[in-house]
Amino acid sequence: MVSMGRKVAAFCVVVLGLLLLFVFAVNTGSLQVSPLQLFNGLFVAYDPDVATIYDLRFPRIFIAMVGGAATATSGVLLQAVIRNPLADPGIIGINAGASLAAILVTAFVPVLFYFTPLFAFAGGLVAFALVYSLSWKGGLSPLRIILVGVAVSAMFTGIASALDSGTGSSMSSVTSIVDANITMKTWSDFWTLLAYAVVGLLLAVCVWKRCDLLALSDKTARSIGVNVDRTRIFVSCIAVLLASISTAIIGPISFLGLIVPHIARLLVGSGHKTLIPFSMLLGALCLLLADTVGRTIAAPYEISAAIIMSVVGGPAFILLLRKARASYGE
Structure with a gap:
């Protein structure tokens, strides 16, 4: 049982870290401004440097934060529905299905x-x-x-690759639009993502009690009057919505929906009333951190946030499982 003081401290640390990372991300690149100059340029008087940052970096930063929150929350909901701590939108094929649909629409319609x-x-x-x-x-x-899930993910990924090869790789540029690429995203992309994400995130917050009930066995939940099948389908749809909209805009991000819920449980416990909002914040922090590291580690070249998450995510997840045996069992 995690104490209330530890939960509050965890929220404060993540919020502070997100704010500091935001300021750092804004100034990551060839053009840099002070916090005061940034504030004046946004709210007081026009500043060409601030205007450039606003048009080029702000959409990317906000998309990373919203996409990270959506993906992490999707992982929390899926793990509650399936009662499997290894459930993740990428592992069970949701990201691959959403990515294929996004590619087909962008290419042909x-x-x-x-x-x-x-x-x-x-x-x-x-x-x-x-x-x-x-x-x-x-x-x-x-x-x-x-x-x-691995088989379905491979199938949808294979279909996308077959379409790319069968059209003489003419879909490569289309694929890059939705394939884990936050570079050159615009405010239009952000507002599109936000419009759907807000709905999904609000619904996720509202179903925290249902997620707690799904943690019980089906027999126990039914004995207290819960329609388990209907609840599982409803929560699943919210999880799929959050993972799909994020994939449509920024592409599939591996391990984010898997690792963030585990870290969140260690910090704030398994109660979904605090787990869901904390995972939103932590997911936003993790994806923004991955994108910022990708922009700086090989500057002036960039490494995709998905690649950063894959490289860091695998070892980190193994380490988390080894340290959390008491929570998740042998």
């Missing part, structure tokens, strides 16, 4: 580009439905879900 998150949501739902139905055999097995 560009007039519907601004509705890409909706089509990505449909693709994510198809992927999740496949995993859920193919994993069902008198009940859900965590191992079957992971194995089927």
